[in-house]
Amino acid sequence: METDGSNVVGGDEIQELKSKIKLQGEKVRALKSLKTDQGTVDAEIATLLDLKKQLASITGEDGSAKSKSKFTLKTPKGTRDYNEKEMAIREKVFSTIVSVFKKHGAVTIDTPVFELKEILSGKYGEDSKLIYDLDDQGGEKCSLRYDLTVPFARFLAMNGSQYQSIKRYQIAKVYRRDQPAMTKGRMREFYQCDFDIAGVYDPMIADSEVVKIMCECLTALDIGEYIVKINHRKILDGIFQICGVPDSSIRPISSAVDKLDKLPWEDVKKEMTEEKGLDPNIADRIGEYVKLKGNKELVDKLFLDQSLISNNNAKAGLNDMVLLFKYLEIFGVLDKISFDLSLARGLDYYTGIIYEAVTEQSGPPKSKDGNQMVRKTKKDSDELDETTVGVGSIAAGGRYDNLVGMFASNKKGNIPCVGVSIGVERVFSILLQKVSLEQVKANEVEVYVMAVADGLLEDRMKICSELWDAGIKAEFMYKNKPKLQPQFSVCDRDQIPFAVIIGRDELNRGEVRIKDMRSKEQGEGGGASIKRSDMVNELKKRLGKA
Amino acid sequence: METDGSNVVGGDEIQELKSKIKLQGEKVRALKSLKTDQGTVDAEIATLLDLKKQLASITGEDGSAKSKSKFTLKTPKGTRDYNEKEMAIREKVFSTIVSVFKKHGAVTIDTPVFELKEILSGKYGEDSKLIYDLDDQGGEKCSLRYDLTVPFARFLAMNGSQYQSIKRYQIAKVYRRDQPAMTKGRMREFYQCDFDIAGVYDPMIADSEVVKIMCECLTALDIGEYIVKINHRKILDGIFQICGVPDSSIRPISSAVDKLDKLPWEDVKKEMTEEKGLDPNIADRIGEYVKLKGNKELVDKLFLDQSLISNNNAKAGLNDMVLLFKYLEIFGVLDKISFDLSLARGLDYYTGIIYEAVTEQSGPPKSKDGNQMVRKTKKDSDELDETTVGVGSIAAGGRYDNLVGMFASNKKGNIPCVGVSIGVERVFSILLQKVSLEQVKANEVEVYVMAVADGLLEDRMKICSELWDAGIKAEFMYKNKPKLQPQFSVCDRDQIPFAVIIGRDELNRGEVRIKDMRSKEQGEGGGASIKRSDMVNELKKRLGKA
Structure with a gap:
């Protein structure tokens, strides 16, 4: 055509x-x-x-337009297909994560892939320019969702009366018009995997369970060692206030601090002072704080800082951290935690604790003294060398107490939330480095029904049909008279454990052969003859389904 | 904010x-x-x-602009949210279908939610106007996918050398700028659930397995009685040819025939003659054929029609039907099948057998003689009364041998396909009429950990943590000192089968109580005291996990 x-x-x-x-x-x-x-x-x-x-x-070889062009056979920029072997890995990752979520009582909801544009406006700070708009065809301006958090908040505001409390997860695709850098896993279309707890509870209990869940997921995914950096927006705000940052500059300065995992302090300071007009002395005071990291002892130490503790924000944040460390100890995950004052998180909507999990593979390489803040790129320039950054953080989240309220018609409609997003795309990248795709078994076929001669198509169909009706995963070759060798090759290729082999004589005797394809010693003629009427039961027994 | x-x-x-x-x-x-x-x-x-x-x-009550407007809190037109109970039903439907697909050796792939616009162009006939475009922001014109078939064909054409044969399923959302009629399940965003077999095989074997799979899915979904109407594009084309329809009118006339399940013959004839300029005598000859329906006997009868059998298309189609009936008998689904010459299917790309499953709930009401073709709406007009149509067909598909070739750079790149799409949205509608949403258990919590007095928050957390680590789904109340009754209410509301109940004295003795919450006779004080160290094993035993 x-x-x-x-x-x-x-x-x-x-x-x-x-x-x-x-x-x-x-x-x-x-x-x-x-x-x-x-x-x-x-x-x-x-x-x-x-x-x-x-x-x-x-163009043709001469550089002129081809007389009849074909389609450009590709997926749109920043998107890609996933084949059956990649999907087998993805589905394993999803089911691992979902089973952790469900262990903690989570339910799932579904929201549309696009939202009214005004719902997304004003939620993502500097990143709003990455929102992907739909063509205005339906009389409404719509945009593809940028994350799953804002749609969840919109859902809660719309259905608030029924959802004073909910633990929900959602695994779905989100969209950003980013410049794709596919090898690093940053795409325009990618999966997010969110778990959030909404509701008014006593302090830090839900927060601690979310951190526990994040740790359970990362441990279950088997992606190697990881560490969870934790900080508190109120502590950061307190620090900025006592250092003398004007209120209107707090979010921009915070977003500069957030770059400390990728940039040396000198660059971040430059952004604060030259770009954002902060007094260099104030920047230096901030620098003293944000280089601190540690654990419960750091909390105790900060309580001794009179100037910090006199700030109400900082004090409230530190009180939260005391509870958090107590609860995380009960939950048995303290060894994963690092209280890190340089963690700021880019998004505007966080109001309480914030956290980010980093694998060994995902952080920038450390300098000899272990201090990332002074890391220089090769060639000793001040520029960020993205090629050394690896796959970035693998999970992140925090408390956002006011986002639902932005959609609600009155204060009573607000619902405080705390949540985490597991970076499943990065998990895939890490897992793909560990397995050989060729060895992944994508289909789950248990039995291949084959004939040694004469084709016997209708008999093969009949046997397959019996197996299907018995809940056994089975296939046969779609040929009237297939040769034996290609049938064996399919078993090899698809790692099918058992074959039912039929021949005219055997069928006449009311028998079939069952062969364990994983043991090669029997040769093509091997396999135990059994009564046709025992076939289903014998296979169920061998497959552990009896 | x-x-x-x-x-x-x-x-x-x-x-x-x-x-x-x-x-x-x-x-x-x-x-x-x-x-x-x-x-x-x-x-x-x-x-x-x-x-x-x-x-x-x-506007305010006086018609002037409100001084400070809030968001319009809604999802875009034609889209909606699904809450946790609806999602529990959906996930059950998906997993039922997927397990049938996997039984037949299917794998899954993933494609982007939008495609280059040119990929979708010219594939959907009159419905192309429903394609949903993205705003041109990225230098490429993109559209949201309209179905999963065209992206699958594009995928095969791109990766053809690796996919000379594949059985793939895909469950994902598709988009159509239709006028939403939500109560009937027609939305702008909805799920499709496709299974397709691609590859060159001996005739009708894969086709028969697809029909078998469709029947297995519908039976497993428990949506009541259904019937599968089957026809063949080549038989239809042959009929049109021997009746004298000009070649250029075959697709438009076919699309008129396709409306026979919703419109009386008089209306369809009017469309053929008045709108599409067909000679009324030709229309009448078509009318004689397309009212035929039956089973294998109808195939035999048509073989006796010399004028029909002299047409090569019709003869090839009838030969296919002979094989199809033979194979479907082997697969044990003949009782579901109706050979129906009025079935035409709207899409352009079908080339072989086509089929559509209809439930008792999804067809239009029959007139006394059982003939839908002459059905009149109330008010005795010729108009279609959509309110009586119900939820429509619940699964449909067919063979499309040239679609992949439309994307391939040469003829060798073509891969013939046959597939089925299960109308999961319609399945949901039917199931939702059968169950009470309130009674659906959305979360899967097995054990609720509660305290009789003193709160004992840290002990409840510790016990929950032990249960989680043992793979038991458990929750506790996020309060320092919850009252007993609200804790019991949660168990009731969420249908949680077991409670672990702790009190200060029992903990001091190293004991906890386990209570079966489904038996109410024990009252709030009931439940068996056991050693704390036996708790996990006892619960696993009771939950059938030991």
């Missing part, structure tokens, strides 16, 4: 691509001459090659 | 709405005066009422 007219490439498109390629080439040359770090240059070169490939795909 | 400025309603918006309301009112009056059919008028009135509601929501 013909593709429709809109797919025929015009000369305009070719000219546009050619001029893009020219500009990109100049950019690469400029970056090289400026001795920009290799990661940045490589990324720009990749873009250049991509443009050249696009041009080649729509 | 304040909503951001963009949410404050200005006078412009009010004026715009008012003029829209005026125009819409005029439209309704005009349609009424033209005696347009009631369905159309009702739809326009609904739009008018919606506009008036919008205006009311942003």
Whole structure:
């Protein structure tokens, strides 16, 4: 069939691509001459090659437009397919996480993939520009969801009277118009996996259970050692206040502090002072605090800081931390916890404790003294070398007490929440480095029904049908007269444990053979003959289903 | 917190709405005066009422803009949330279906929620106008997927060399800019649940297995009696050809025939002749064929129709039907099958057998002689009364041998396919009529840990933590000193089968009580005291986990 007219490439498109390629080439040359770090240059070169490939795909060998173009066979930028083996791993990850959530009494809800645009507005600070809008076709301005937290808050505000308390999880795709860097797992479409507890409770109990759940998930996922950095928005705010940060600058300064896991202190200070106009002395006072990290002892130590403890925010935050450490000790996860005053988290809506889990693979490499804050990239420049950052944090969250209230019509409609998001995409990246995709068994077939000669299609169908009706996972080859070897090859390829082998003579005697395909010694002729009428029971026994 | 400025309603918006309301009112009056059919008028009135509601929501009682507007708290038109009890039912439906698919060796893949617009173009015939576009922000024109079949074909064409054969299922949301009629389950966002077999095989074997799978799913879902209507595109094409339909009119005429399950023959004939210019005599000849339905005997009877059998298309189709009936008999599902020459299916891409499962609840009511074709609506008009149509077909599919080829760069890249889509949204509607949502247990908590006095928060936490570590689903109340009765109420509300009850004295003796909450006779004081150290094992035994 013909593709429709809109797919025929015009000369305009070719000219546009050619001029893009020219500009990109100049950019690469400029970056090289400026001795920009290799990661940045490589990324720009990749873009250049991509443009050249696009041009080649729509032009003939002589550079003119192809007379009849085919589709560009690809998924949209920043998206990808997942094949059956990748999906087998994903589903294992999801079911591992869901079983932890359910152990803690969680339920799931479902919300639409897009929301009214106004619902998302004003929730994501500087990142709002990444929101993906739908074409205005239906009389409503809609955007693809940016995360699962804001839709959950909207859901609670809409149904508040029924949900004074809920533990809910949701695993679903979210959308960001980010520049895709696929190898690092950052995409425009990706899964989020959220667990949140909503409701008014006594302090820090739900918060502690969320941290416990995060630890249970990461441990069950078997992704190696990890550490959970914890801080408290009120402690941070208190620090900013006693250091002399004007109230209006607290969120921008906080967002600068948040970059300390990727940037050296000098860069963060520069952002605070040069970009955000903070007095350098104030920045230095902040610097003294945010380099602190430790555990319960750090909480005790901060209680001795008279200037800090005189600030109501800081004091309230520290009181929370006392409870948190007590409860996390009961829950048996204290060894995973690091109280880290440099953790700030980018999102605006957090109001209480905040946390972020980092694996050994996901943090930037440490300098010899173990202090990430003064890390320099190779070539000793001040620029961030993203190629060394790894896959980033693997789980993060915090308390957000006012988000639901932003949607509610009155104060009574507010519901405080605390939650965590497991970075499943990063979990996949880590797991994919550990397994060989070829060895993943994607289908779950238990029995392959094959004939030694004559095809015997109808007999194979009949036997398969019996097995299906008995709940046994079974397949046969869709050929009238398949050869024996290809049937054996399917068993090998799909790691099918058992074969039912039939021949004309055996069928006439009312018998079939069952062969354990994992033991090769019997050869193609092997397998135990049993009565056809015992076949289902024998297979159930061997499969542990009896 | 304040909503951001963009949410404050200005006078412009009010004026715009008012003029829209005026125009819409005029439209309704005009349609009424033209005696347009009631369905159309009702739809326009609904739009008018919606506009008036919008205006009311942003203006005060005096009609002026509210000084500070709140968000419109809703999901976008045609979308909705699903709460935890609805989701519990959905997940049960999904897992029932997936276990049937897996029994037949299926794997799953994942594709993006949006595709390049050109991928979807020219695949859906008249329905292409329902495709939902994304805003052009990323330099690519993208659309939300309209179904899961076209993305699957695109996936196969992209990865063809690895997928000469695959049985894949995919359960995911699709999008159509339809006018929502929520009560009938037609939404702009809804789930599809597809199973397809791709590959070159001997005739009708895979086709028969797909029909078998459809029957297994519908039987397992327990939605009542159903029947599978089957037809063949080549038989239909042959009929059209021998009746004298010009080749260029075959698809439009076929799409008219497809409406026979909803419209009386007179209306369909009118569409063929008046709208599509067919000779009334030709239409009448078609009418004789498409009223035929039956089973294997009908196949035999058609073989005796010399004029039909002289047509190569019809003959090839009938040969397929012979094989199909033979294989479906082996698979034990013949009693579900009706060979129905009026079944045409709307989509362009089918090339072989087509089928559609209908439940007793989903067809239009039959007239006394059982003939749907002559059914008239109430008021004795020729109009379709949609309110009597019920939830429609619950599963449908067919063979599509050329769709993958539309994406492939050469003929070798084509892969023939046959598949089925289970109408899960309709299955939900049917199941929701059968169960009371209140009685659905959404969470899976097995044990509630409660204290009789003193709160004992830390002890409750410690016990819960032990249970979690042992894989037992457990909760406790997030209060320092909860009263006993509210704790019991939670067990009742969430149908939690067991409680671990602790008191200061018992803990000092190293004991806890385990109470079966489903037996009320013991009263609040009941439950067996056991050693704290035996608690986990005892609970595992009672929960059947030992």
